[in-house]
Amino acid sequence: MRRPIIVVFFSLFLMAFQALAAERGALFKVSSGANVLHLYGTVHAGRPDFYPLEPRIGAAMGAAPTLALELDSNADPAAMGAIIMKHAMFPTAAEGLPGLPEARRQRLETSLRKQGIEPAAVGQMKPWLLVVTLAMVDAAKLGYDPKLGVDAHLASLAKSSGKTRVIELESMDYQIGLFNRMPVDDQWTMLEDTLADMESGRHTREARELFAAYESADQAALERVAKRLEEDNTVGGKFTREVLMVERNGPMADKIVSLVARENNAVVAVGLLHLVGKNGVPELLRKRGVKVERVY
Template sequence: MFCCLFVFTAALAPRAMAADGTPNRGALFRIEQPAAGNAGNAGNVAWLFGTIHVGAKSFYPLEPKIMAALENAAVLALEVDPLGSQDDIARAVREYGMYPAGRGPASAELAAPYRPRLERLLRQYDVPPASVAPMKPWMLASLLTVREFERQGYQTDLAVEMWLSHGARARKQKIVELESVQAQMALFGRMTTADQALFLQETIDAIDGSEQASDARAIATAWATADQAALDRIAEKTATDDTFSGRFVSRVLLDGRNPLLADGIAKLLAREKQSVVAIGVLHLVGKNSVPELLRRQGLRVERVY
């Protein structure tokens, strides 16, 4: 979810292919524990794979290199396991994403000109207003963003993390979470009501101005073609977006979380001979990316694609 302008050129980029012709997806890094000072775990390897939180049937299966890593790994690490405790997810949604009884709807927090625009978007996405009445503004903004991705042909039930989690369960592979759904949603829940309303208003502006559609196509296409240049452009655009929602994504959702994600990966690498870590691809690009933070910790980091 990033609400800002983007010149959509990724669709014109050539696809990076695996040897068997399967397209590379996202971004892949090989992280290795060097020998110096860590004789017990020297040579441990973590494959760091960048995901997106929606998907399409054409995305799968992934290319052979990451598939082999998944087959050989003892552990799959995700930001949050989407197939994990549904009670925990529901509890976090209630705590951080829903109004207490008697509050709401989110439209009441909006400036008056935005209220009919929100109603029109709900009709456009075939969302009954009563179903979203308990949602706080940030949660409603997230729903609108997901609906726009779906309008572009991408589905949340085919999200990369969902596909990976299903595969790990079929392999009876251990899944670990680097974060918790409570911690993720708390980042949004800490926004003031006024800031949440601004976040929703900027989402409405982005959708009405076709920016959200362009953004959805851009990031999905850049991921689907492993287009490094396009991903770098998206990272730069996100970092320089001066809207409230742009600053929130860049400073809170990316820069604010990257150190904790990097620390979790380093700890996993220290104890596991081979693992696969799959986190959002925007955490893997930009100046303060997770790979860069891992390099600063003295780990050997190689970008595969």
């Protein structure tokens, strides 16, 4: 009798260990009355070994009538292209990189080439788009592919199920338009700072830290990332904190409160950094009177 008991015990232990080992990101249970919603923190680039997802978020997706994302990046590629042209490209190349004072232009062109970007190919891009492009370059160096982003994977699961609708918390025009609000000279400064951080290795270290925190659901590491963001007073750091995070978190929280009030078992998936710190979405939800429990 002892052998079957040992086998069963070992199997249960192994199952628990596998579930624990597969935890990634951050998962919260949000409750309002009789309704429950799962709030999941994602990264926008990934690797094949991220999937299948951890069983609890997988089960939540299987029961979800609605998946709410920041954006459904695959919804309308043509519309996305038009919005990129509207917000992310200068009307003429003369307003972009080729039109900068010679010394500044040469410094930037040299730094871009070091990162594998040919200046002639990006001359009409606004600096903020170059910063986003550089972030993707760094992610690729670390082995992460935007096509394997967690939010995109969740959207594919929802659409393939045939029973989970996908809604967006924001519009592409709104989200991309935020970057366009930064004064152009500040954008050039942010690009210079980003290139300097890439040359020093800081940019890669911080990207690696965020991905590692996601992969191990490391709450302490995520709080360190949040603290660094709160203390970063560079042009890019302040913009990220004040506009890309704080300004967006409040409306996201409002929409989540509305969703859980009217619907049971929805899943909301947003970028991991929206879920950390004193101004993160979980804290804002608590202030709005809904119950928030951290699963991991």
